[in-house]
Amino acid sequence: MQPAQPGRPREGRATRDAILATARRLIHVHGYRGTSLDDVLKESGVGKGNFYYYFKSKEELGHEILNELIQEFLEETLEPCFADPGASPLGQIRCFLARVLEIQRRTNCVGGCPLGNLAAELADRHEGFRARLHGVFSAWQERLRDALCRAQARGHLDAACDPAAMAAFVVASLEGAILMAKLAKDIEVMERCVAELGRYLSMYEMLPAS
Structure with a gap:
């Protein structure tokens, strides 16, 4: 199954920024190892397919x-x-x-x-x-x-x-x-x-x- 493609460029950028902002906030509180990919997806409201469109892994994020x-x-x-x-x-x-x-x-x-x-x-x-x-x-x-x-x-x-x-x-x-x-x-x-x-x-x- 192919990852979901983002919509307009501005919307795509907003999705990527939402992932980064959420992950930064969670890592700041819980640490890198204490923050799971599922935590980031749940807090940001971004689907897993969209996440993998922008980042290959939690490490890349x-x-x-x-x-x-x-x-x-x-x-x-x-x-x-x-x-x-x-x-x-x-x-x-x-x-x-x-x-x-x-x-x-x-x-x-x-x-x-x-x-x-x-x-x-x-x-x-x-x-x-x-x-x-x-x-x-x-x-x-x-x-x-x-x-x-x-x-x-x-x-x-x-x-x-x-x-x-x-x-x-x-x-x-x-x-x-x-x-x-x-x-x-x-x-x-x-x-x-x-x-x-x-x-x-x-x-x-x-x-x-x-």
Whole structure:
């Protein structure tokens, strides 16, 4: 039996979007492994034939959701702070820290980090997702490392600072803080961590001579 064909292009897009939105919501609450294909179909009201017209499997759906999450992270959190190559590198990092904090404040510490949640759930269980998520976190660290290297080259950061180590420390600290804030349901947990990261960064900052 052939899968049901979608109607007009706009209707077809709406069906695909409904599948993605429903699956994202369920995975955010129940996790990838805790969300079945039947759950997605029931919640979205989409038939199985239409689902398989757009996605070959739950795994393909999961990768498409991951694409969306990565794109949103880049567009909403990372790129706005690092887009201008002429800006102060340390200012860019502080902008990024503030954006991460603001996102957690906006969500009232509910849900945590979608990428971090998937990494914690799937790193030991699904090599394909693990590899992609590792690439995302590595790229995030590399963006921070590059900013720190530029700060050193401009004489704004002490040579004693190891850019790669600090970048990894910032990412690990933020992910841990997001988890702790989620557990406590208290934005102050996140605020204290971001403030401490700012102080740590300032320890290596070299201010211009007056």
